[in-house]
Amino acid sequence: MFERQQKILEAAVRVIARSGVRGLRVEKIAAEAGISTSLIYYHFTNRAGVLQKTLEFVNDRAATYTQEAAASADRPRAELELRLFGELQDTEAIRENSTAWGELRASAVFTPELRAPLGESTRVWVAEVAEVIRRTGSRADAEDAAERLTSLVEGLSERWLSGSMDLDRARDLLRGAIALELDR
Numbered sequence: 809m810f811e812r813q814q815k816i817l818e819a820a821v822r823v824i825a826r827s828g829v830r831g832l833r834v835e836k837i838a839a840e841a842g843i844s845t846s847l848i849y850y851h852f853t854n855r856a857g858v859l860q861k862t863l864e865f866v867n868d869r870a871a872t873y874t875q876e877a878a879a880s881a882d883r884p885r886a887e888l889e890l891r892l893f894g895e896l897q898d899t900e901a902i903r904e905n906s907t908a909w910g911e912l913r914a915s916a917v918f919t920p921e922l923r924a925p926l927g928e929s930t931r932v933w934v935a936e937v938a939e940v941i942r943r944t945g946s947r948a949d950a951e952d953a954a955e956r957l958t959s960l961v962e963g964l965s966e967r968w969l970s971g972s973m974d975l976d977r978a979r980d981l982l983r984g985a986i987a988l989e990l991d992r
Contacts, residue, residue, distance in 0.1 A: 813851050815841050817865040820858055825907040829915035834858065856921055859912075863922060866908050867929045870895070873902060884943035889986060891937065895961050896968065896978055906965045913962075934958050946990040953989040960985050 819841035824832055834855055838845045852858045874894035881887035895906060916922040938954035946953070964982060967973040 810851075812843070812847070813861075814865075816843065816848055816851060816858075817862055820862040821866060821904055821908045824862065824911050825904045828911045829859065829919065832859070859919070859922060860925060862908070863912050863925050863929070866905055866912065869901075869905050870909065871933075873897070873905075878940075884940055884945075885986075885990065888937065888940045888944060888990075889983075891940065892957060892961050892982060892986065893979065895965055896975060896982065898975055903969060907969055910962070910966050910969070930958070941990070944990055946992070948989050948992055957982075957985060957989060 816837060819837050820832070823836045823840055827836065832855065834845050834848050837858065838848055841848075848858065852861055874891045877894035877897075878887045878890040881890050895902070912922060913926055916926050934951065934954045937958055938950040941948065941950040941953050960982065964973070964978040968975050968978045
C-alpha cells in the first residue's frame with residue numbers, strides 16, 4: 809500500500825470512529841488527511857471504494873495487534889486469552905479501530921456491499937480462534953466456542969467503548985467465558 813493511501817485510510821478510520829459511516833463524506837476524509845478530494849477519488853474511485861478498503865484496513869490492523877499480543881504466549885490457552893484480550897486494550901489506536909469496526913458492522917444493515925466482506929472477516933477471525941481452541945485440548949466444540957467468544961468480545965468492546973461498562977468488568981466477563989468454554 810502506498811503511503812498516501814495509508815494516510816487516507818487512517819483518516820477514514822478516524823472519521824468513521826467519530827461520525828459513523830453515515831457521517832462519512834469524502835470531503836471530511838480529505839480534510840482529516842490534509843489532501844484533496846480528487847486524490848481520494850484517484851485512489852479509491854468512490855465512497856463505496858473507500859468504505860471497502862477502510863474495512864480491510866481496520867481488519868488488518870486488528871489482526872496485527874491481536875496476533876502481536878498472542879505471540880508471547882507459551883501455551884495455547886494463553887495464546888487464546890491474549891488474542892481475545894487484544895481487543896480490550898485501552899489504547900487510542902485500539903479504541904479508534906474497534907469503534908470504526910462497530911460502526912462498519914452496524915452500517916452493514918443498511919449498506920449491503922459491506923455484508924460479504926464483514927462476513928468473511930468474521931469467518932476468518934472465528935476460524936483462527938477455533939484453531940487455537942483445538943490446540944488447547946478442550947473438549948468444547950471449537951467452532952461453536954470460537955463463535956460465542958468472538959461475539960462476546962465484540963459486545964463487550966462496544967459496551968466498554970460506549971461507557972456502559974468499565975474495562976475491568978469487560979475483561980472479567982471475558983476471562984469467565986473463556987473458563988466456561990474451555991473447562992467444561
